[in-house]
Amino acid sequence: MIRSNAVNDLPALKKYVEGVQRLKDPAQNPWPGQANLSIYDSFVAWHHRAMMISTPAGQMARNAAHGGPSFLPWHRYFLVRLETLIRKAIGDPNFRIPYWDWNTDAELQDPRTSLIWSDEYLGQFVNGKWRVRLTGNGRTMELEGVNRPLVRYLGSGGALPSRANVRKVIHENPVYDKAPYNAAQSTGGARNSIEGWAGEERIHNNVHVWVGGDMGLSSSPNDPVFFLHHCNVDRLWAAWQAKHPAAAYVPAGNAPDTLKFHRIDDPMYSPFPEKVTPRDVLNYSQYYKYDTLGDLL
Numbered sequence: 131m132i133r134s135n136a137v138n139d140l141p142a143l144k145k146y147v148e149g150v151q152r153l154k155d156p157a158q159n160p161w162p163g164q165a166n167l168s169i170y171d172s173f174v175a176w177h178h179r180a181m182m183i184s185t186p187a188g189q190m191a192r193n194a195a196h197g198g199p200s201f202l203p204w205h206r207y208f209l210v211r212l213e214t215l216i217r218k219a220i221g222d223p224n225f226r227i228p229y230w231d232w233n234t235d236a237e238l239q240d241p242r243t244s245l246i247w248s249d250e251y252l253g254q255f256v257n258g259k260w261r262v263r264l265t266g267n268g269r270t271m272e273l274e275g276v277n278r279p280l281v282r283y284l285g286s287g288g289a290l291p292s293r294a295n296v297r298k299v300i301h302e303n304p305v306y307d308k309a310p311y312n313a314a315q316s317t318g319g320a321r322n323s324i325e326g327w328a329g330e331e332r333i334h335n336n337v338h339v340w341v342g343g344d345m346g347l348s349s350s351p352n353d354p355v356f357f358l359h360h361c362n363v364d365r366l367w368a369a370w371q372a373k374h375p376a377a378a379y380v381p382a383g384n385a386p387d388t389l390k391f392h393r394i395d396d397p398m399y400s401p402f403p404e405k406v407t408p409r410d411v412l413n414y415s416q417y418y419k420y421d422t423l424g425d426l427l
């Protein structure tokens with residue numbers, strides 16, 4: 131089943147919008163044991179909590195899902211879980227999350243005019259009907275209960291990465307990640323460059339900044355564009371895997387404990403009893419394929 135470019139597959143984008151709205155409704159899809167919260171809200175909490183687990187403790191540069199090697203596999207797993215729930219919610223076993231190709235929007239004179247932001251699609255989420263119920267607070271590391279509209283400041287900071295730069299990052303990084311496996315600018319490696327700590331265009335991070343508002347918080351999955359953005363980030367990883375088929379995921383299982391949650395056979399941080407490791411998701415074609423990787427190779 132195919133993950134397609136959202137603006138070239140508007141029926142898939144419409145299904146995505148319908149799916150997240152259903153998952154967000156506590157009456158249709160309650161978060162068990164959490165009054166007035168929904169399954170969708172549980173993804174916000176999952177992401178926030180992952181960000182608050184420093185690995186190792188006592189520093190902020192690497193957490194259970196960011197600033198380290200499992201950034202890509204953790205978000206791959208996160209999307210697959212949501213995708214599975216959307217399929218059930220809308221009764222379509224073939225549904226796959228579409229991706230937001232921000233490389234194409236970067237070429238528009240004003241990327242805010244992209245169809246993706248029209249009221250029919252992602253624009254509608256800032257009209258006030260979609261309520262933000264949990265937000266991350268970086269200072270207290272706690273989730274805060276709130277009840278407010280979603281906030282975006284499209285284009286007021288950051289920039290959408292160019293396709294030329296993304297291709298360069300994919301071509302010029304034959305190694306998945308490099309010691310000390312963190313968010314240092316000087317280290318490089320494919321994961322660090324795609325995540326956006328190294329390199330000139332700060333790829334993934336810069337898109338969060340460009341959207342702004344809720345996308346800038348540890349509770350960033352509150353904005354449904356989070357999943358479309360991360361679908362494209364995952365597509366970049368898929369393109370990198372296609373370009374460097376012999377390159378291994380690192381670090382290996384015998385790396386030190388300070389790399390917990392990031393070694394190839396470590397269960398990734400999740401609220402579920404099932405144990406899913408980076409190794410388990412390297413072969414993504416068990417879940418989906420992309421309509422194309424050709425623009426990135």
Ligand SMILES: [Cu+2]
Pocket residue numbers: 177195196205
């Ligand atoms: Cu994240």
